[in-house]
Amino acid sequence: MIILNGGSSSGKSGIVRCLQAVLADPWLAFGCDSFIEALPAKMTASDGGIVFADDGGVSVGADFRALEAAWMNGIAAMARAGARIIIDDVFLGGAASQQRWRDALAGLAVLWVGVRCDGTVAAGRELARGDRIQGMAASQATAVHEGVSYDLEVDTTQAESLACARAIAGRVS
Amino acid sequence: MIILNGGSSSGKSGIVRCLQAVLADPWLAFGCDSFIEALPAKMTASDGGIVFADDGGVSVGADFRALEAAWMNGIAAMARAGARIIIDDVFLGGAASQQRWRDALAGLAVLWVGVRCDGTVAAGRELARGDRIQGMAASQATAVHEGVSYDLEVDTTQAESLACARAIAGRVS
């Protein structure tokens, strides 16, 4: 498994698509976006679910955590059943988020990848994307990496997605 | 778990969203669309992956089946870990497709729901959606139900998504 962690608009999705293209074997890609899409719409606006504040802040509640834990177990089961899997996530809780994954993935080989991007640059890309709440990129740029340990770090401030993907792919083989 | 099976443009996604809204507990929704989205782009145009022909025919290969089996195991693990899950799928193999799910979900309580829609009506809705290959709706309308057994069947030819969702929700509680 490969797990990418980085703030909003740091370029994770682009790296994932490039990884799927450059890796010879077929890898499945899941992440916090596809998990949130699987939630009932009503949970994306409730205290127990996930709330996106107007200033870019994101907070999650108990119902979200419970479903997320089940989802992580399911992802682990897919990997144990033989699927190669790439996850892109935003570790809102930093080291605590990584620990949740570690618990779910016990016994599986995982390549931990940090996706860094300068906060100001990420905020500009957030503006250019046009479909994200302004402020998420800036508030997450460094916070999501606090206390997290990686096998590899890439920085999209200067490097293209494809170059980052190639660096990651070089560690998987 | 709730599993909906029906042809393309039979209205499964609308029923799923209504189900997530009317059911009191939070249910996660996954399906063949989200699975295909998780695949590498290159697999949606290769013989080992999934091929969408210009006439609406869909064929899948060995690599697709292998990843799908792992994915089904993962979905089962999410359910065993406590998540309520709604799946919408297109049983291209009819009874054989249902058997694959039965094997993966051994021991779990599943409500099997058939989503029917008259082939001509579904073809018209396919045209109205505008983002699907023409011909899928007609070719799948009855084929996907062959040999499949259900706890409940709904028909969207006349009934609205919300009414279908309420009928299904009435069986879950």
Next chain:
Amino acid sequence: MIILNGGSSSGKSGIVRCLQAVLADPWLAFGCDSFIEALPAKMTASDGGIVFADDGGVSVGADFRALEAAWMNGIAAMARAGARIIIDDVFLGGAASQQRWRDALAGLAVLWVGVRCDGTVAAGRELARGDRIQGMAASQATAVHEGVSYDLEVDTTQAESLACARAIAGRVS
């Protein structure tokens, strides 16, 4: 030109795509959705622009009206330059909205089409679509037709998009 007016989730977009498919000549399709997409993102949350309230209410300000007037003039110019054009709009102002179009389209042949849908049914479809603010369908279902005169009315409560499109196409030839 063909102008469709109806509330949110009344099925206008589906009818437009079917119309483009069944009409022999190529028709361009524009509408309030594509106009709003052309606006700066910051205008969709400002008093001078367009505000979508949490209860489904929609209000527009002076800046919106000014750009809309220019846009309507441009659409008229495309028609005068020979393009066949289908517009789908939501006449938030009822008869006043129709008058704005009449002023812009002076001298052009227009088929005015009312797209009706029972408010409760439209609200259910809004839920099934999953990407709209709940409440728009119900609040607009009858209000947008107040004082508006039509050449033809279709009702999607029972009729499919394709059948509605064929009825409309029968009046254009």
Next chain:
Amino acid sequence: MIILNGGSSSGKSGIVRCLQAVLADPWLAFGCDSFIEALPAKMTASDGGIVFADDGGVSVGADFRALEAAWMNGIAAMARAGARIIIDDVFLGGAASQQRWRDALAGLAVLWVGVRCDGTVAAGRELARGDRIQGMAASQATAVHEGVSYDLEVDTTQAESLACARAIAGRVS
């Protein structure tokens, strides 16, 4: 008016969204993507319309050119009616494409902006976007600029969208 010309995946859309954010007045944004979306689906696969080949080649026919000419006239009319407008286009015909715009926009003040991006870098971004036919970026990177004259050129190979937008905005005031 501001007209941006550049190859596929050169970053035009991101610059447009940033421009709409940094410019004080509200500017409407249209472009070849929104024009193609307005076409009947059947025209995006016909000889008279627009054909996207598997190798990234794009060819357009007489029906496309006729509707495009009417559309350009309509855009010009919007500008003459007072709207500030940003266009992003791909000059498949190079200088001939620019001339078509010049004819339509006679008498209007236009800022012509070339959006350059190294072909290899653009091809990598095309891969990262995941929703484009591979090959368009490479084949268009330099061809679309042949014989075209600009008031300003930006290069997204190194520069961020927001920085490019600020450079352009500095020329409009």
